[in-house]
Amino acid sequence: MDTAQQPVxxxxxxxxxxxxxxxxxxxxxxxxxxxxxxxGSRIIGEGWHRRFGGPHAEVNAVEVADKTLLxxxxxxxxxxxxxxxxxxxxxxxxxxxxxxxxxVVSNVDPNPLVSGQGIAKLRAAGxxxxxxxxxxxxxxxxxxxxxxxxxxxxxxILKWAQTADGFIARENFDSRWISHAHSRVLVHKWRAEEDAxxxxxxxxxxxxxxxxxxxxxxxxxxxxxxxxxxxxxxHLQLFDGSVKTICYNLTTDRFSENRELVKLPGDSFLxxxxxxxxxxxxxxLMVEGGSQILRTFIDxxxxxxxxxxxSPIGFGSGIPAPHLPAVPASTTPIQSDTxxxxxxxSEWNTA
Numbered sequence: 564m565d566t567a568q569q570p571v572x573x574x575x576x577x578x579x580x581x582x583x584x585x586x587x588x589x590x591x592x593x594x595x596x597x598x599x600x601x602x603g604s605r606i607i608g609e610g611w612h613r614r615f616g617g618p619h620a621e622v623n624a625v626e627v628a629d630k631t632l633l634x635x636x637x638x639x640x641x642x643x644x645x646x647x648x649x650x651x652x653x654x655x656x657x658x659x660x661x662x663x664x665x666x667v668v669s670n671v672d673p674n675p676l677v678s679g680q681g682i683a684k685l686r687a688a689g690x691x692x693x694x695x696x697x698x699x700x701x702x703x704x705x706x707x708x709x710x711x712x713x714x715x716x717x718x719x720i721l722k723w724a725q726t727a728d729g730f731i732a733r734e735n736f737d738s739r740w741i742s743h744a745h746s747r748v749l750v751h752k753w754r755a756e757e758d759a760x761x762x763x764x765x766x767x768x769x770x771x772x773x774x775x776x777x778x779x780x781x782x783x784x785x786x787x788x789x790x791x792x793x794x795x796x797x798h799l800q801l802f803d804g805s806v807k808t809i810c811y812n813l814t815t816d817r818f819s820e821n822r823e824l825v826k827l828p829g830d831s832f833l834x835x836x837x838x839x840x841x842x843x844x845x846x847x848l849m850v851e852g853g854s855q856i857l858r859t860f861i862d863x864x865x866x867x868x869x870x871x872x873x874s875p876i877g878f879g880s881g882i883p884a885p886h887l888p889a890v891p892a893s894t895t896p897i898q899s900d901t902x903x904x905x906x907x908x909s910e911w912n913t914a
Contacts, residue, residue, distance in 0.1 A: 572667055575599045575606070575639040576696045579669075580704050582611040582620070583641045588756040588781050589614045592844045594672075594708035598624040599639040600663075602632045619645065621654040625661060637665040641701055643672040643694075646681035655681040659688040668694045669701030673712040707847040710867060713910075716841050717848040719865055720757065721857055722750065723884060724872035724900075730881035731854045736769035738853075742872045743898040748778045750851075753870070755781025757847040759840060762801075763856035764790045773800045774851070785809065785845065789836065789856065793824070811836050833863055857885045869905040872897070 576599075583597030590612045598620035600608035610623025618626075621644055625633070644654035644666070658666060666685055671694060672678055685692050702709055710718040724742040725731050732738040740747075754760055755776045762772065767788050775783045786808040788801055793812045795801075801808055804821045811832075817824040827835040840848060850860055860866050869887055891903040 571601075571604065572637075572639070572693075572696055575601050575637075576641070576667065576669055577700075578606070578609070579620075579639045579641050580697075580700060582609055583704060586612045586614075591615065591707070591758050591846045592711070594642055594705045596620040596640065596642045598641070600624050600628050600633070600636050601639065602629075602636045607632055607636060619654050621657055625657060630661065633664075634662040635664055637667060638663050639667045639696070641669045641704065643668050643670065643677055643679070644681040644685065645672070645677050646684050653681070653684075655684045658685060659690065663690060665691040665693070667696050668692065669696050669698055670694075670705065670709075673709060706867070711841070711846045716837050717758065717845045719837075719860065719867050720753075720847065720849045721860060721866050721869040721885075722753070722849055722851050722871075723854075723857060724874060725884035726878050726881070727873070727875050728877040728879065729884050730878045731857075731884040732882045733878055734881050736765060736853070736882065738770065741874045741876065743874070743900045745898045746872050746900045746902070749897065749902075751776050751779040752781075753849060754784050755779050757784050757849045758845045759785040759787050759847070760849045760851055761787040761789070761856075762850075763852040763859075764788070764795060765855060766851070766853045767795055767799055767801055769853075771799055771801075772851075775806060784849070787811070787836075787840070787848070789832075789852075791829070791832065811839070833859060833865060837865060854882050854885055861885055861887065864907070867907050869903075869907075871903045871905070873901040873903065875899050 579597040579599045583595045586595040593612060593615055595612060596619060597611040599606055608624040608628030611620045621640060638658060644658060646653050646655045682692050707718040723731055726741055760774045774786045783806045786801055786806055788810050790810055791813045793814055802822055807821050809823050809825055811825050811827055813829050814826060815824045816826045825839060887905050889905040892906050893904045895902045
């Protein structure tokens with residue numbers, strides 16, 4: 564590798580990461596992808612995958628670029644250009660057709676339909692291809708996709724707010740309001756970025772949450788509730804039919820408009836839930852349950868990331884917050900709150 568070129572390549576790939584992040588919440592189960600096309604030190608085209616079924620990042624970048632310059636330009640792509648016909652034609656073919664001189668890729672696509680074939684096709688056409696550019700950052704960016712493809716399950720994010728004295732709710736299960744209003748808006752943004760959101764029976768009963776995106780723009784996640792004995796009342800907002808909702812239980816399979824009851828075996832119940840969500844192409848899951856359900860995920864080692872708000876208020880007594888066997892990867896002030904982010908493993912994260 565030309566060491567003088569390295570800083571330039573890293574700069575343009577970093578920009579491609581920024582572009583890719585714009586697609587979060589809009590393209591699943593596809594990965595988020597960004598593309599920058601540079602002629603020398605000047606960007607002539609940018610794009611990202613904007614919505615599932617729509618044009619890919621490379622297509623959007625080529626569309627706005629000066630086509631006469633492409634044969635002397637470099638395309639920086641966060642994930643290997645696809646080589647197969649899916650919802651859209653292969654992006655590798657597009658780059659070949661425009662005789663792009665060089666392609667720099669962060670990550671090889673783990674999808675077996677692509678997995679090295681796009682790179683091989685580009686090289687066979689005489690295009691110089693470099694892989695592994697800022698690859699750890701690329702894996703972190705697409706951690707949901709890599710987890711889904713490699714671990715064969717959704718990427719699992721735990722979320723809760725706790726008081727300064729370590730409680731997640733009062734003794735009567737009331738948790739309103741521990742976190743600051745700005746923190747709650749951020750949670751709605753997060754919901755719009757994930758495929759599904761899960762709560763347990765106690766949270767559903769005592770909080771009667773909507774689990775929708777009300778204070779942000781974006782799609783509502785699929786709502787998931789664990790109610791083994793089907794004891795929750797039908798009047799809860801979770802069952803209002805406004806958003807697709809799955810209720811996992813031990814007794815009944817039934818489907819009605821936007822509400823599905825799914826019967827699962829009682830042994831290893833949670834693992835059966837996760838396996839069923841994987842079969843449904845749910846790539847990411849946010850768990851917003853109470854202390855009991857959060858501890859269940861932690862004890863089962865079924866989590867990848869945790870987002871914990873620490874409030875300055877105290878309850879004096881109540882239901883203790885879960886304990887994570889990890890140290891924060893980052894700490895951020897959110898008005899009067901403090902947000903700690905944890906990662907269980909560095910397998911698909913840079914933490």
